[in-house]
Amino acid sequence: MKRILLCPPTNFDIEYEINPWMHVERKVDKAKAMAAYDDLKRIYESLGVQVFEIPQEKDLPDMVYVTDTGHAVGDIFIAANFRYPERRRESAVVAKYLEDKFGFTTAHIPDGIFFEGHGDLVVSDEVYFMGYGKRSMIEALPYLQKYISQPVIPIELVDPYYYHLDTCFAILNPEVALINPTSFTKKGLEQIHSHFKRVIEASPIDHQVLACNLVTIDNHLITALGISDTLQTELEKLGFIVHLVDTVEYRKGGGSVRCMTFEF
Numbered sequence: 001m002k003r004i005l006l007c008p009p010t011n012f013d014i015e016y017e018i019n020p021w022m023h024v025e026r027k028v029d030k031a032k033a034m035a036a037y038d039d040l041k042r043i044y045e046s047l048g049v050q051v052f053e054i055p056q057e058k059d060l061p062d063m064v065y066v067t068d069t070g071h072a073v074g075d076i077f078i079a080a081n082f083r084y085p086e087r088r089r090e091s092a093v094v095a096k097y098l099e100d101k102f103g104f105t106t107a108h109i110p111d112g113i114f115f116e117g118h119g120d121l122v123v124s125d126e127v128y129f130m131g132y133g134k135r136s137m138i139e140a141l142p143y144l145q146k147y148i149s150q151p152v153i154p155i156e157l158v159d160p161y162y163y164h165l166d167t168c169f170a171i172l173n174p175e176v177a178l179i180n181p182t183s184f185t186k187k188g189l190e191q192i193h194s195h196f197k198r199v200i201e202a203s204p205i206d207h208q209v210l211a212c213n214l215v216t217i218d219n220h221l222i223t224a225l226g227i228s229d230t231l232q233t234e235l236e237k238l239g240f241i242v243h244l245v246d247t248v249e250y251r252k253g254g255g256s257v258r259c260m261t262f263e264f
């Protein structure tokens with residue numbers, strides 16, 4: 001596992017609505033959001049991961065979902081082109097941080113071709129899956145492929161609640177994926193099934209807490225508190241030690257563990 005960048009939720013709130021989870025009247029409980037953040041950070045640190053923190057800009061309430069700001073390949077940061085103007089400045093803020101602190105070079109995708117970073121990329125050593133249709137556009141793919149040596153497989157997203165690929169799809173190991181089956185077209189499901197020996201379809205209870213929005217580090221798996229016992233047992237049978245974080249405040253914005261975690 002590489003390094004992780006987190007964004008402490010000092011200015012996190014629901015100030016606009018760009019996905020169906022968000023309601024401006026359902027404000028964030030700041031203390032609870034910070035407690036969840038601290039839990040997540042502590043888990044990463046206990047697993048020996050190097051954690052870095054980027055301060056949250058005042059007028060960027062969604063910056064806590066820092067994984068969407070781009071995607072790192074070696075020391076190249078492919079900056080996101082956010083679909084919604086409300087989030088657009090986030091990628092430049094993170095690009096500058098990575099350039100100044102870690103010597104990254106930023107790569108840009110042409111204006112008007114939307115690409116929402118690591119949120120729409122679910123990857124393994126062998127293959128990349130890229131979500132499109134809700135946030136990222138399939139037209140971004142050839143630009144990404146210039147930097148990514150693995151094949152990038154586009155998967156269409158159809159459910160407005162699961163608008164980034166990482167909200168409905170996770171690779172658990174080279175042979176097993178976890179999905180929300182209602183988020184994909186028939187073709188998308190076939191593509192997923194053709195790549196994995198086993199595809200676990202978690203239950204609606206699991207998807208209500210964004211169970212697929214998880215991070216794995218070796219044999220540890222971090223996801224939301226509230227997943228079903230059935231799923232937890234399933235994950236443990238695969239050999240994972242499961243860590244649960246209460247991401248209820250982050251779900252108000254439509255995100256959970258993986259959205260908060262930028263790996264680089």
Ligand code: ARG
Nearest residue numbers: 019065119164253254255259
């Ligand atoms: N409110 C944010 C948005 O709608 C949440 C982003 C969640 N990120 C993710 N990778 N699923 O853009």
